Amino acid sequence: MHLDVLGVSDIRVRGDNEEEIGDYKVYLTGVRKGRAESGVGLFMRNTIARKIVSVRHINERMMWVDLSVGGIRTRIVSVYSPCEGADEDEVDKFYEALSDIVVMVNRKDRIVLMSDFNARVGNRTEGYERVIGKCGEDMEANGNGKRLLDFCASMGLAVTNTFFKHKAIHRYTWEARGTRSIIDYILTDFEFRRSVRNVRVFRGFFDDTDHYLICSELSISRPRVEKVKSVCKRIRVESLQDEEIRQKYMDMISEKFRTVDSKQVQDIESEWVAYRDAVIQTARECLGTTVCKDGKRRTSWWNDEVRAACKRKKKAYQKWLQTRAKADRDWYIDERNRAKQIVVESKKKSWEDFGNNLERLGQAAGKPFWTVMKNLRKGG
Structure with a gap:
């Protein structure tokens, strides 16, 4: 049996x-x-x-x-x-x-x-x-x-x-x-x-x-659910190395900001959303996308420090599940909060680096983009 x-x-x-x-x-x-x-x-x-x-x-x-x-x-x-x-x-x-x-x-x-x-x-x-x-x-x-x-x-x-x-x-x-x-x-x-x-x-x-x-x-197992494999795509940022494409991108993003309704930009948060959506949408339209060969989505903020923090959080969580001790629960909460803070800081730095790179590209192609940004900030 x-x-x-x-x-x-x-x-x-x-x-x-x-x-x-x-x-x-x-x-x-x-x-x-x-x-x-x-x-x-x-x-x-x-x-x-x-x-x-x-x-x-x-x-x-x-x-x-x-x-x-x-x-x-x-x-x-x-x-x-x-x-x-x-x-x-x-x-x-x-x-x-x-x-x-x-x-x-x-x-x-x-x-x-x-x-x-x-x-x-x-x-x-x-x-x-x-x-x-x-x-x-x-x-x-x-x-x-x-x-x-x-x-x-x-x-x-x-x-x-x-x-x-x-x-x-x-x-x-x-x-x-x-x-x-x-x-x-x-x-x-x-x-x-x-x-x-x-x-x-x-x-x-x-x-x-x-x-x-x-x-x-x-039966102590969940029914198997067939997963639909998603296609991982990324923006072809390497196309910006071509001067003609770079100029086209700057012209398109400047035009994109000119069409933004200034009434929608009420504070720094709404300004950031408009900036983010315009940058990503224009990049997709101008630069195009490509399928990731290894199937993994590129995440610029994921680095060794974030990976190590997530591993420590997972280890603490598994330990707490085994013992249910208060000390292990406190350890897990500390590691969870620390990992969350590290992720926030890494994402912030990633966007800052992206903005700096974009600024260098903008300076190379002219100032229309930043003129539009200033007008948006002033509500014009």
Whole structure:
């Protein structure tokens, strides 16, 4: 069977471990000290593991990884809940820690929780219409089940097992001593539930446990959208080296400014817009355009300093996404502001250089252009 992600629980390991087993990257979390109890883990197929952006080992009952697939960030959580009848404080601490994991997920991102919740949620949907379907066990929820249902309702999660109709042997996840029940679940946020295509049990996959394998078929990638390749064009500024073309350009731009309605030039901003549009439009008409051979658009303000600032900003952003620490967020904001300032200054210098070059060309061809500019400034 081809499994991309496998969650395991009650594996009774010590400490946090990461290793490779065959085609899988394995992440395990157990007790820090004392007797090896509980323990959870995730097996990630190598093709999926390459898309992991962060891993967190919380405690012996929960851990998670974040994937970035198709532009969507998805958090996958492996859990092992206290059994029915466990100490109330232990159950409270479990759900408090689980709540912290869920609430930290952005609304635009997705979350999947899996493994052994030791809860029977039944199939009574009243009050939980978006949380469970009618394909669960034909019973009322037990104590742990009610706690899980309330948690899901408050966090916007759905118990996906209960929405798919299957034979009983493909629904019950645990069986021992002549008794069977559904206590293992795969939960998703309400939005992501629409991407779940099927959930069912497979028997005979394990031979050393009384739990059966529960599988979910879902899609965590956006549909591919075919991009329309745009043609990159640039103005043939090298044509200005020809004296005849240069003179023609100056005559055309002078005429362009003579036709500008002086009433439209009210302040320095409107004057700048008129100047910019006239320069670019006249350049296209007089000098013509050509297709960039390498397909890359020329951007005069993009330089080594801007490139380095953007790299630092990206690095800080990725760090903050991984840790969500306040210090890393402050670092990212500082780098973002610094990069923005560097871009502004680079663009300003680029336009100043362009203006200086244009001025030299104007001086070589005469003063009509600057006479028109002065008249515009004076409203004449």
